[in-house]
Amino acid sequence: MRDMEERITLKGSRDGLRLILHPTAAWAEVLEALRKQLAQGPSFYHGAKLLIDVGERSITDVELQAILAIMAEHDIEPAALITIAPTNRTTGRQAGVETRHPDSLRSTPPPVVQGEGLFLWRTVRSGQAIRHQGHIVVVGDVNAGAEISAHGSVIIWGRLRGSVHAGVGGNQQAIVCALELRPTLLRIADNLARTPDNHRPTGPEQASLDGDNIVVVPWDAPRR
Template sequence: MSDLMSIKGGRDGLRIRFDDSAEWGLLLEQLEQQLNQNQAFFNGASLALDVGERTLTTEQLTHLLNLLQHHGVVAEALSAGARETRNAARTAGVTARPLPRYPDSSPQVSPDAEALLLIRTVRSGQVLRHSGHITLIGDVNPGGELIAGGSVVVWGRLRGFVHAGALGNVDAIVCAMELRPTQIRIAEQFATTPQEAGPHRPEVARIAGAQIVVESWEAFKK
């Protein structure tokens, strides 16, 4: 996301990790900037917060939670090393956890560093959201949603909503064995599936010339 915070995704959802040495007001400013720039990715998301060893007052934490709520984001849990911060989180009704262990102490910036592989069906009303790439072995039914910061690969039928490059990555692509989404978005570009669908074959969608183009897998490989 920035040099002061990082976002990671996994099977348990999204986690935002803050640099605990940065000035708190600057962190909130950059967080609000990211929320404004990436509304399509964050709106409706639930996530966990990691504030490191920082001690937050109830007022500071309330400001953070209100900022997230204003942008349609729910904070489900908070990890902190300081007992005072965890107590403030519990007072605010947020699940508080001890600080998780990381292999190093510095935030990792690249949202595409981790890919998510799942074997399942995404049914109507379900949303699968990840900060990096998503590979799904299964189908996305109409009414289901895939939202990824990176590329999306579906080894099956993609017939719901898909948004690749939701954190602004214009090089992201969408691949599926049967690419028939109700709407497809890559970064800020979007398109809908033609009513007269062609033959079912593996296809790739990408941005070319400021618009989304769809081509067969064989043509894309050349």
């Protein structure tokens, strides 16, 4: 059986958060994979705009409406339907979703967001959500089930096990640092990553963007 993670891919790029569907996976499997992915961090995706990339796969009105319904449960808006198949243009138009060819996507550098920092000297526990317009510094742990969201960078002087979104609004210069960097979900600007199961931090680490990819290196690694 195909692994769940292969049925859909959620990744970020300079064009925004992008949902890529497997070209041949059963539709029920695709929907179930999407539900499980979004359920891992409901507030993490809340208010996001999502590019639905179906590639060459034909999609019916009923199928598209099923995806839109799941997205609506998490307050996620469709940015566009990315497709190569001409028949999908009608499907998107009927659903009120813009359709675009993959070649039409353009990368534009987003503005750098600046603001005052928020300093917290405590543990952020499961179920708690911290949001701030500038940078966030936490002296303490961020437990699994907790969420941190900042327009700037996020610095955790402790263990990071929860979900973090740095660079909200498209700040690609934002970074995420922690003494133990093992987030459930990690997002910088519109780029999304999950911590591999075999990742075992050996000391403080920092995550930043390298092109469209999130890279993690030791804190004392030479700066680029």
